[in-house]
Amino acid sequence: MAKTAFLLALIFPLAALAETPLSSSHEERLTHLVVQDCGSCHGLKMTGGLGSPITPEALEGRTVDGLQTIILDGIPGTAMPPWRALLTEAEAAWIAAYLLEARE
C-alpha cells in the first residue's frame, strides 16, 4: 500500500537516532506522523473518531510507559494496530509523552 511505503520512508532513516535524544527535526516528523497516521483514526485533534479520544484530558492519569506499550503493541481485538515495526521504543515513548502534553 502506498501509504505504508510512505510511512516506511519516513521512519527508517530515523531508526538510527533512536538511542540519542530526538532532534527537533525528528520531533517534527513524529508530530507529523501523529497527526497524519494516528489522526486518521483518532481525529486530527485526537478528539476521537474510529479510535477513542487521546487528548491530554482523555489520557489523564495514564503513564508514558503504559501508553508506549499500547502504541508499540496495539490493542488486540480492536482496530488499534501495533506500531512496533514502524516506531522505535524511543519514538513511541516520545509520542506517548507528546500525547500527554497539553497543546493548543
Ligand code: HEC
Ligand atoms: C486503524 C485505526 C487506528 C490507528 C491508525 C491508530 N489507532 Fe490508536 N486506537 C484505535 C482504536 C479503535 C482504539 C480503541 C481500542 C479500544 O476499543 O480499546 C485505539 C486506542 C488507542 C489508545 C488507548 C486509548 C485509551 O484510552 O486507552 C492509544 C494511547 C492510542 N490508540 C494511540 C495511538 C497512536 C499514538 C497512534 C499512532 C501512532 C494510533 N493510536 C493509531 C485505532 C487506531
